[in-house]
Amino acid sequence: MNDGLSAKLRGQYLQDMERGKLDVLVIGGGITGAGIAWDASNRGMKAGLVEMNDFASGASGKSAKVIHGGLIYLRQGKLRFVRESCTERALLRRCAPHLVKPLPVLLPIYRHRPGSYLASSIRLFAYDRLAGAKAGRRGRMYRREQTLSLENLLNSDALKGAAYCREYRADDARLTLEVLKAARMKGALMVNYAKVLGFIYRSGRVAGVQVEDRLTGIRYPILARQIVNAAGPWADQIRQMDNSLASEQLLLTKGVHLVVDYNKLPVRQAVCFDGPGGRRIFVIPKEPKTCIGMTGTPYQGSVETPDITDEDTRYALDTVNGLFPGIRLKQEDIEAGWCGLSAMFKPENGQSPDMTGKDGILISESGLITARPGNLTGFRKRAMSVVDLVAKHIQDEDGTIYPPCMTDRTPISGGDLNGLSYKRFKEMMLEQGALQGIGADPMRRLISRYGSNAKRLLDIYLASSTEERDEYKLLRAELIYSIEHEMTAAAEDFLMRRTGWVWFERETAERMIAPVLQIMGELLDWDEEERSRQWRLLEDQLQMAWGLGGGSLLERLPFDHDHHPAELTHPDEAAEQLTQT
Numbered sequence: 001m002n003d004g005l006s007a008k009l010r011g012q013y014l015q016d017m018e019r020g021k022l023d024v025l026v027i028g029g030g031i032t033g034a035g036i037a038w039d040a041s042n043r044g045m046k047a048g049l050v051e052m053n054d055f056a057s058g059a060s061g062k063s064a065k066v067i068h069g070g071l072i073y074l075r076q077g078k079l080r081f082v083r084e085s086c087t088e089r090a091l092l093r094r095c096a097p098h099l100v101k102p103l104p105v106l107l108p109i110y111r112h113r114p115g116s117y118l119a120s121s122i123r124l125f126a127y128d129r130l131a132g133a134k135a136g137r138r139g140r141m142y143r144r145e146q147t148l149s150l151e152n153l154l155n156s157d158a159l160k161g162a163a164y165c166r167e168y169r170a171d172d173a174r175l176t177l178e179v180l181k182a183a184r185m186k187g188a189l190m191v192n193y194a195k196v197l198g199f200i201y202r203s204g205r206v207a208g209v210q211v212e213d214r215l216t217g218i219r220y221p222i223l224a225r226q227i228v229n230a231a232g233p234w235a236d237q238i239r240q241m242d243n244s245l246a247s248e249q250l251l252l253t254k255g256v257h258l259v260v261d262y263n264k265l266p267v268r269q270a271v272c273f274d275g276p277g278g279r280r281i282f283v284i285p286k287e288p289k290t291c292i293g294m295t296g297t298p299y300q301g302s303v304e305t306p307d308i309t310d311e312d313t314r315y316a317l318d319t320v321n322g323l324f325p326g327i328r329l330k331q332e333d334i335e336a337g338w339c340g341l342s343a344m345f346k347p348e349n350g351q352s353p354d355m356t357g358k359d360g361i362l363i364s365e366s367g368l369i370t371a372r373p374g375n376l377t378g379f380r381k382r383a384m385s386v387v388d389l390v391a392k393h394i395q396d397e398d399g400t401i402y403p404p405c406m407t408d409r410t411p412i413s414g415g416d417l418n419g420l421s422y423k424r425f426k427e428m429m430l431e432q433g434a435l436q437g438i439g440a441d442p443m444r445r446l447i448s449r450y451g452s453n454a455k456r457l458l459d460i461y462l463a464s465s466t467e468e469r470d471e472y473k474l475l476r477a478e479l480i481y482s483i484e485h486e487m488t489a490a491a492e493d494f495l496m497r498r499t500g501w502v503w504f505e506r507e508t509a510e511r512m513i514a515p516v517l518q519i520m521g522e523l524l525d526w527d528e529e530e531r532s533r534q535w536r537l538l539e540d541q542l543q544m545a546w547g548l549g550g551g552s553l554l555e556r557l558p559f560d561h562d563h564h565p566a567e568l569t570h571p572d573e574a575a576e577q578l579t580q581t
């Protein structure tokens with residue numbers, strides 16, 4: 001079996017799904033769907049998954065990227081949820097050490113603002129106990145002067161002190177991909193750019209889906225014993241297709257993230273606080289950039305096109321400039337941004353919505369299972385509840401028994417370090433990279449992006465016989481890996497979700513657009529028409545990500561704007577450029 005998630009095998013995976021009846025078909029390739037496919041395939045089920053755009057192109061690639069234990073939910077008294085989140089956070093750190101990195105967070109406390117010093121210290125104490133935090137890793141409370149010495153950019157007026165705790169961060173899109181890759185290694189069939197158009201029913205029960213491959217236009221009827229709707233913010237659209245939207249409906253909130261150069265907002269640790277009107281603001285350093293995130297804006301527009309409004313950017317800049325008075329961020333300092341929707345079910349009894357996404361699963365009359373959306377941290381546990389239910393339905397149907405969940409003992413893809421500590425693994429890989437002439441910085445980036453799979457990448461690099469400059473030779477190896485193991489089907493998949501360059505390394509993205517289009521074109525046999533289409537798709541995405549700082553985005557890109565970059569030169573010439581030093 002080919003264990004890669006290969007873009008070249010998309011058609012074959014769809015045909016395989018069409019030919020053999022699946023145990024479970026998952027709709028949606030965000031973290032929730034990925035977790036379900038992983039758990040189900042781990043238990044030996046025949047699992048399939050279809051995603052209408054790229055994997056993690058929904059909420060799972062547009063979050064604040066914080067793997068948190070849920071300190072904020074302590075205010076709502078959700079002790080069990082917080083304990084579970086802390087356990088899951090620790091598991092994730094073990095399963096994916098290359099992705100999940102410590103993130104110290106400071107929560108400043110001001111007079112005349114919600115949250116007293118005493119209440120914060122009680123919450124922090126409880127949080128550490130629930131997390132089982134060891135001495136040295138526990139949170140701390142700081143008085144005013146200590147707080148200012150930790151973060152001297154903070155507004156000192158009316159500052160009382162701060163709570164300081166240890167959370168984690170992870171690249172959300174890569175986390176989703178690594179979970180999908182782990183599912184693929186267990187045999188799951190998964191395809192991006194494959195959209196569910198409708199359901200197939202047998203005797204009133206949902207028995208399959210009609211799927212369209214959006215890259216070829218070919219349609220596939222796919223049958224499965226159980227179908228799970230893991231479409232996050234789109235879950236109601238899927239339920240509408242099933243005529244089962246009558247019960248609890250989704251409540252959507254919008255979140256916006258803006259990226260500025262680190263030197264413009266050089267915070268020493270993440271800072272989290274409530275802005276005017278209660279919107280939660282996160283300022284997260286991710287050198288060479290700092291990210292400003294705000295969540296919790298009620299949203300009623302189209303699920304497809306949430307966007308960052310002038311009001312959003314003004315609010316973010318005013319609030320951040322108020323909290324860090326020496327900073328004076330301006331609109332033109334914004335280098336990139338993204339906007340995503342969070343979904344939760346609106347309770348029918350008028351209570352406030354439950355943001356924790358715990359337990360509950362909806363089952364329609366036709367048997368469609370809808371997974372409750374929830375945060376990144378708790379994805380494994382939510383998936384377990386769904387797959388337990390799927391297993392029970394299958395057992396009731398024909399007596400087949402599948403084993404219980406094993407994902408708490410299984411590393412995700414890239415996290416299997418063969419018993420080595422992450423530190424030792426990194427040292428070993430750096431040595432191997434040096435032997436191949438790869439510098440420490442690019443090698444470190446590969447390790448934190450691909451974890452143990454960096455070894456495969458090195459093999460590809462070593463086997464490559466091209467005469468390209470080292471940088472492009474490495475890029476080619478990454479693209480080969482990405483196409484064959486991460487189903488990278490479009491240039492934007494690579495530049496945005498596989499590497500994060502568009503958001504966090506804009507200079508690299510600008511430099512790499514032309515070579516990426518060139519090399520992907522060669523590897524995927526794109527003709528001129530396809531190259532132009534890829535450039536247009538990318539241009540639309542770049543406009544959304546980069547068009548925030550004012551002025552025309554295209555004027556700021558470093559190439560001839562009447563042509564897409566790969567068209568600038570004859571393909572032979574472009575290939576030659578890759579080899580020039």
Ligand SMILES: Cc1cc2nc3c(=O)[nH]c(=O)nc-3n(C[C@H](O)[C@H](O)[C@H](O)COP(=O)(O)OP(=O)(O)OC[C@H]3O[C@@H](n4cnc5c(N)ncnc54)[C@H](O)[C@@H]3O)c2cc1C
Nearest residue numbers: 028030031032052058059060063064066196232255375376
């Ligand atoms: C701004 C923001 C910040 C956040 N910050 C954090 C954070 O810091 N930490 C944290 O833990 N959580 C955070 N969250 C929450 C978390 O990101 C989401 O709850 C989680 O990613 C939801 O995952 P999902 O798989 O349910 O949904 P999604 O990731 O949206 O996946 C659903 C997928 O279904 C696909 N789909 C829809 N219709 C179809 C169809 N017809 N056919 C095929 N596929 C279809 C969509 O294309 C989409 O990719 C944040 C969310 C947002 C929006």
